[in-house]
Amino acid sequence: MGIMVTNKEKTIRTLNNIAETGLDVFNKDEYTIDNENENPDAIVVRSFNMHDIEFGTDLKAIARAGAGVNNIPVTACTEKGIVVFNTPGANANAVKELVLTSLIASSRNLFDGVAWAKTLENEGDQISKLVEAGKKNFVGKEIKGKTLGVIGLGAIGALVANDALNLDMDVIGFDPFISVDTAWNLSRNIHRAMTIEELFANSDYITVHVPLTDDTRGMFNKDVFEIMKSDVTILNFSRGELVNDEDIATALENGKVGKYITDFPNETVLKVKNVVPIPHLGASTAESEENCAIMAARQLKIFLETGNIKNSVNFPNTELPYTGKRRVAVFHKNVPNMVGQITSAISDYNLNIADMVNRSRGDYAYTMIDIDNKVNGEVLPGLDAKIRQINNIVSIRFI
Template identity: 80%
Template sequence: MSINILDKIKTIKTLNNIAESGLNVFNKEQYAIDDNCESPDAIVVRSFNMHELEFDHNLKAIARAGAGVNNIPVEKCTEQGIVVFNTPGANANAVKEIVLTSLMASSRNLFAGVTWTKSLADEGDQIPKLVEAGKKQFVGKEIKGKTLGVIGLGAIGALVANDALDLDMDVIGFDPFISVDTAWNLSRSVQRAMSIEQLFANSDYITVHVPLTDDTRGMFNVDTFSIMKDGVHILNFSRGELVNEQDMAAALESGKVGKYITDFPNENVLKMKNAVPIPHLGASTKESEENCAIMASRQVKEFLETGNIKNSVNFPNASLPYTGKRRVAAFHKNVPNMVGQLTTALSEYNLNIADMVNRSRGDYAYTMIDIDNKVNGEVLPGLSEKLGKIAGIVTFRII
C-alpha cells in the first residue's frame, strides 16, 4: 500500500535514453530524475527488457515511450497495482511515413536497385554504361490506381489510408474494432471491407497495423495467401509474429507474394527471396522519440499528481477534474461492494464526498473519491490503516 503526498519530491527513473524534452515535463521543484534510484515513484522506459526486474513497493507507474509493451511484465504490474502507460499515436506520423516510403520504394525496386548500383563501385568510367544496360532488371510499377488494403485503422492505419488516397490509390480498410474518434478522422473515400477475406482478395498491396494477439498471430499464412492476388506486396510494421515465416518464404519463392517488406528482420527473413528487411526503423525519428517521451511523461505526471489515468494498458482509464481537495484513489478487485466499503470508511470521519468515479477493466477496477471537507495534515489519522484492511484493495493513495 502507498500514500502519495503532494509536497514530497517524487523520483523518476529512466531505463533508456529518454528525450530531454520529455524529462523537462517534470519540474525540478517537485521531481528528481535519478537513473540509479532503487525506489522510484515512476519509471519511463523505451525498449529496455523489464521482465527480470523486481519492483519496489513505492513504484506507482511505468510509462512506455512507444506503443508496444512487450518489454514490460504487464500482468505482474497489474497484480502489484502498478499502472502501465503507453503512448498510442505519438509515433503515428513516423510509422506512416516509412510505410508510404516503403510502399513506393519497393514497388519501384529501389532497394534492390540501389544495392546493385553500389556493387559497381570499382567499374570506373564504365559505371554509366553499365547502369544503362542493367537498369531494365529493376523496372517497377506505379502505385497510382492500385488498391491498398489497410488492416487496422487506428492512429497509424488511418493516416496511411488517408495519405494513400492522396497518392491516387484506391483504399480498402478493415477494422472491426474501429473507435469513434478514428472514424471521424478517416476519409469517407476509404472503402469498408466487410471481412478480412474481402480485403485480401481485392488488394494489390496490404499493410497491417494491429497488435499481436492470439487471434492475429500468424494471420498471414498459406491459407490467407491463397485468397490474395498473385504478386501482392505485404508490408508489416506492426509485429513480426503476425506472419508465418515458413509460409511466407514459400509464397515469395513461388511468386504468390511479390514482396514482403518488414521492420522485423531475423535469420529467416534475411534468407527469403524478395524480402525487404528494414532494421526496425518504424518509429526511429527524432520527432517521434520526442513526442513519445513528452506524452509518456505527461501521463505519469498527471497520474502522480491527480490520480487521473489515460492510455493505460492494464488499468481502466479514469478522470476527474482536480481541484486540490483530498482524493482517495484505489485500485481494487472488481467485486461487489468495493465502492461501498470505501465510502463507509470515509463516512466514519464525517467527510462529504464531492465527486467520485469508478471504472472497471476485467477483474480489476479503479475508484477515485474527492473529499469535500477541507482536511489539514498529510493523512487523516488512521484512514490509511482502515483502507488497507479492506479485502480486495490492491493499492491505494491519498492525494
C-alpha cells in the same frame, strides 16, 4: 506498506535514454531524475526488458515511450496496482512515412536498383553505359490506381489509409474494433471491408497495424496467402510474429507473395528472395523519440499529481477534474459493492464526498473520491488502514 501520500518530492527513473525534452516536463522543484533509485515513484522506459526487475513498494506507474508494451510485465503490474502507460499516436507519423516510402520504393524496385548501382564502383567511364543497359532489370510498377488494404485503423493505420488515398490509390480498411475518434479522422472514400478475407482477396498491397496478441499471432499464414492475389506485396511494421515465417518464405518462393517488407528481420526471412528487411526503423526519428518522451512524461506527471489516467494499457481511462481537495485514489478488483464499502469507510470519519468517479476494465477497477472537508493529517493513517482492510483492495493513495 506505509501510508502513500503524493505531495512529497517524486522520483523518476529512466531505463533507456529518454529525450531531454520529455524529462524537462518534470518540474525540478517537485521531481528528481534518479536512474540509480531502485524504488522510484515512476519509471520511463523504451525497449528495456523489465520482466526480471523487482518493483519497489513506492512504484506507482510505468510509462513506455512507444506503443508496444511487450517488454513490461503488465499482468504483474496490474496485480500490484501499478499503472502502465503507452504513447499511442506519438510515433504514428514516423511509421506512416516509412510505410509509404517502402511501398513506393519497393514497387519501383528501388532497393534492388540502388544495391546494384553500388556494385558499379570502379567501372569508370563505363558506368553510364552499364546503367543504361542494366536499368531494364529494375522496371517497376506505379502505385496509382492500385488497391491498398490496411488492417488496423488506429493512429498509424488511419494516417496510412488517408495518405494513400491522396496518392491516388484505392484503399480498403478492416478494423472490427475501430474507435469513434479514429472513424471521425478517416476519409469517407476508404472502403470498409466487412471481413478480413474481403481485404485479402482484393488488395494489391497489404499493410498491417495491429498489436501482437494470441489472436493475431501468425495471422499471415499459408491459408490466407491462398486467398490473396498473386504477386501481392505485404508490409509489416507492427510485429514480426504476426507473420508465419516458414509460410511466407514458401509464398515468396512460389510467387504468390511478390514482396515482403518487414521492419523485423530474422534468420528465416533474410534467406528468402524478395524480402526487403528494414532494421526496425519505423519510429526511429528524432521527432518521434521526442514526441513519445513528452507524451509519456505528461501522462505520468498528470497521474502522479492528480490520479487521472489516460492511455493506460491495464487500467481504465479515468478523469476527475482536480480542484486541490484531498483525493483518495483506490485500485481494486471489479466486484460488487466495492464503491459502497470505500465511501462507507470515508463517512465513518465524518468526511463529506465532494465528487467521485469509478471506472472498470476487465477484472479491475479504479475509484477516485474528492473529500469536501479539510482533512487533518492525523486522520489519514486511520482512513488508510480502514480502506485497506476491505477485501479486494489492490492499492490506495492520497493526493
